[in-house]
Amino acid sequence: MRKILVTGAAGFIGANFVYYILKNFKDDQVIAFDKLTYSGNLANLKECEGDKRYSFIQGDITEKKDLQNAITDQITHIVHFAAESHVDRSITGPEEFIHTNVIGTFRILERIRELKWTEQGGKKMLHVSTDEVYGTLGSEGFFTEETCFQPNSPYSASKASSDHFVRSYFHTYGLPVVTTNCSNNYGPYQFPEKLIPLMTINALLGKPLPVYGKGDNIRDWLHVEDHCSAIETVLAKGKTGETYAIGGRSERTNMDIVNQICAIMDELHPEGKPHSSLITYVKDRLGHDFRYAIDCSKTENELGWKQKHTFEEGLRQTVEWYLANQKWWESILSGEYKDYYKKQYGN
């Protein structure tokens, strides 16, 4: 029986991962650990309340004491999601990214070093990272596990730094750690500062759809449930000390995404038709990476992982989820988000 501590469990991917484990692995216990920052939300974990295999601890990964309380000898696995995750926020305020993403990851590594974690002892920590550590691509080529790090934003620089610490703790101390580098996720519970929920909610509210630059930047998209199945696969079968690239083989320009959301909204919310009339080109993101694309053959071939969702079906399902869960995002929109939105997009 595994006792899995999930850091950042009240965030978008963390919450989806907690559900994934509780649903598919009946013998596992999950300890959700989260500071509940602006993007952490207990409402994301509501459906597991009452499940005896689930518990929640409010704590901060940068605080040694909080980690000592949460990472006890009983914990067998850690899946580390907790982070500052939004590129635009890292551009206006980088310091918190260094504190949380670098120092926080370092403190977790120190805690498991203190507890003398070994693979033979049945322990493993999985560090969840991003493809943004590799920098940007032109119109050709793919990132792989061999690609050199060239992070371009303060966010990706902080994640790259944390990845290096994880690697060094394997190399120096032999700790049982593994890292995943994944492309852009989408799906239920994503905080509305990110492209897909932001465009969906704004379309429903009849607000401008702010496209950075010309909208020709390209991202590779993966449904969050497929990211969760990949993480579980790496947790179970990944080789200690290695990294695994995870992607959706679904490259789309930002304009493509926004146009698709508008078309789905025209169908599901005909009174707002045509939603594409809301598209507004705004000032580009500083240092905006042009293209991300992942060759995830290693994860597929060595570990047997495969994604299930197609992008078009997953996007429609996601837009439907935001329409059906208006209360969830309305409470977010009325809080800190209001000030962030004003600063980022003006009035």
Ligand code: NAD
């Ligand atoms: P998110 O912002 O939705 O969630 C982050 C969670 O971490 C929140 O619940 C927050 O409260 C928590 N947190 C922040 N600081 C903390 C601290 N000091 N102590 C404890 N908890 C803290 O982010 P997300 O999109 O779910 O991303 C999760 C992880 O996956 C991040 O590490 C991110 O870099 C990585 N990732 C994200 C994507 C993506 O597309 N969203 C893709 C690849 C990798």
Ligand code: TDX
């Ligand atoms: O209002 C917007 N307008 C716009 O054109 C926003 C919020 C975004 N964009 C563009 C910028 C990007 O090219 O859309 C693209 C996607 O933007 P985000 O949703 O902010 O994601 P991205 O910057 O690509 O980073 C995401 O994927 C990798 C996550 O936020 C990271 O945590 C993850 O590591």
